[in-house]
Amino acid sequence: MKLQTIIRDQDRLFIGDQVPEKYKSDHFISDVAKVHAVALPISTEEVAELVQYANQESLAIIARGEGTGVAGAQVPIKGDELIIDVHKMNRILELDEETMTLIVEPGVKNGDIQEYAESRGYFYPPDPGSKHSSIGGNVATNAGGMRAVKYGTTRDYVREMEVVLSDGSVVSLGSLNIKNSSGYDLKDLFIGSEGTLGITTKIKLKMLPLPQYKQSALMAFATLSDATDAVLTILKLGVDPTALELFERETIEYSEKFMNLALQSQKGQAYVLMTIDGNDNEAIIGKIALVEDMLSNDALDIIPLPNAEEEKKTWSLRDNILTALMQFTEYEMLDEVVPINKFAEMISYTKELQQKHELKVINFGHAGDGNIHTVLMKKDLDEETWKKKRKAYLDDLYEKVLELGGKPSAEHGIGLVKKSYFTKMSNQIELELMRKIKYALDPDNRLNPGKLI
């Protein structure tokens, strides 16, 4: 079997030197000189044949979608990989209104799914930072995002998934049944496995009815610790926020400069941006009023955003933090997570470490989930100092994450970037279980070797 007989369109196959640069290097990881080939299949059959080809040729396989992953799971490391880029498998196949499910191919972008659903009165809640990320990648990392505090993560929306296994066989995991006690839960094992157990080729997603109303409110606090206290207060009120984001003044300033737009509040050091949705607008307004009441003594500003235009503007400042930051400095974004009762302690520790290591960090994150995006900023450090400080900072940070019962990754995955910390932080018996499963399902270590575990 030759690659050219599997992928017959020339524009869907790059071999050796033809492989475009973007497949070989990544912002976060050092690049490789070459890879074996990049194939862009358009069907499950082609994916299966590509996997068979890789077996025949003893090649490592890396599945890749839009390539927006920030943990390096989609990056080649040995130089002889076959990269299976599924981004041309981007069809929305079927909306079944009776079961409220949507079948999509793995290359469909998250934002396109959200848009498609909403245009038909449905709602797909998982909302990762990058709307350009592919749903296959979302499944591979169990992507979370803004609305996880109320609606859960990608895992909670995958009803069924079709997967090509390491030997090229194809299997469907999961079902439409709400309850199930019939064998091992393989679907959840494959979700979040970062392409190390199989390649997802089709996904049946759960849709929700689109909530009719939503409203946001922006709250300003004198200190970061006042803001984290407010997050816990809001969670305990039972107002069930759709999103509960926290960011520092100095974080949002990058967005303000980049977008040439001022946040509605300029007071204090930290902000909480909350959205509440539902079908009863009175109830939403009541919940926002309750939050206002409870925080009236603690907040410097509480600004409800009933005007859709204003709301959108405020959220666009939040959404553009990373894009903005890119204009100003090289950086590394983390996605550590801790139990919600340890969130304040964790976030304040990131600032202690800033002092200790003299390395500038800013924070933003999904406060309602205990998920922090700490951003380490290179600024004008030279490469060597940056690397040294980065390592020293991360060593301390992940030790604290572990101490607080947290995990290195909430939603981006381990990939290559966090692998050394993940393996150090994990219980060795647990890690051994993962390795045994990996070996059992992929004995030749063909699928994304060297990643995750």
Added chain:
Amino acid sequence: MKLQTIIRDQDRLFIGDQVPEKYKSDHFISDVAKVHAVALPISTEEVAELVQYANQESLAIIARGEGTGVAGAQVPIKGDELIIDVHKMNRILELDEETMTLIVEPGVKNGDIQEYAESRGYFYPPDPGSKHSSIGGNVATNAGGMRAVKYGTTRDYVREMEVVLSDGSVVSLGSLNIKNSSGYDLKDLFIGSEGTLGITTKIKLKMLPLPQYKQSALMAFATLSDATDAVLTILKLGVDPTALELFERETIEYSEKFMNLALQSQKGQAYVLMTIDGNDNEAIIGKIALVEDMLSNDALDIIPLPNAEEEKKTWSLRDNILTALMQFTEYEMLDEVVPINKFAEMISYTKELQQKHELKVINFGHAGDGNIHTVLMKKDLDEETWKKKRKAYLDDLYEKVLELGGKPSAEHGIGLVKKSYFTKMSNQIELELMRKIKYALDPDNRLNPGKLI
């Protein structure tokens, strides 16, 4: 190592002939003449040592809690098993109000957890038929029950679990983090694995705040198919029922006779019993009124049960169906599940098969989940005819379950009783994946061999 040095209390160890009968036989499965031993550990250390002992002596291990399982997963089949009965590991260890979690040992009864939680203002939703079932068993089968339609199954409430693996090592799976993308989801793999991958020795359960109000309503319908239509109508209304049970008139008559108590409605062939809970009593009453409105033309009776005494009485009739049935006939209860849009078709097919095979069946079940308890009744059939008819009935029934995209077990597990149908109904590649995982984690097939897969 000898058993007597691991378990030093005589009353916690039964060897060979000393083993009480209840461990050797089961209502549903043929019995064995003997087992190697039964040990009742009181600590994780003892469980681990027992597993090491079994390895040393090449014994199969069966973990057992209260023994209420109906799929035969806790039943010995070879006669040389070491049964580890954890029902003395029955301490409620710690309620952590900050993280709203409760740490329990595996032998604690589900009903005791519910009671403990409620006495402290918390709520543990999973509510299987048997309140005497142990939480370890609930985890092993991913037990569901009445309130799964709103609150999910046991899986959704296990935050962390401590497990003794096949080699006697101890590992903790899961975490308190709400989001996680750090390695394979082992916790969900172990939940529902029916003692074939490890023995659970400690569980950290998620608690909810106890809803302040609840109210039920009983609805009567002329036909079974009217009742299943009503279930779909209710689900589409968005009233978010806590429980949505369906039973036939002839099912509840056994309870009525047994309890000498009449159901509030005597009309029609089938009933739907619904509960709605929450913190806003007006809203609950409004939702019940909405259901009344929507079903006023379809139901023969709609009886709200605002009186707690009346509500309790009605539910006790539902709860006692199986106990009542036992007085009248030998039976086999199934727990098939189908996607909710196929529920009506499935339940009506059970009646077609009743005609075809001349075998009396009655139905009740968790209609909101698509989970039916079809009960095959022996009545005055002789043993041979019963076995023959049972097999013919099940062959047809499970074929239909498969055709409708269902699963053989929603909440009881596969165990021994459903194993042949499960393996036949499963995709062979999927089954092979399960076997590879089983072999990887338990290479000597020490843990509950011959069950599930």
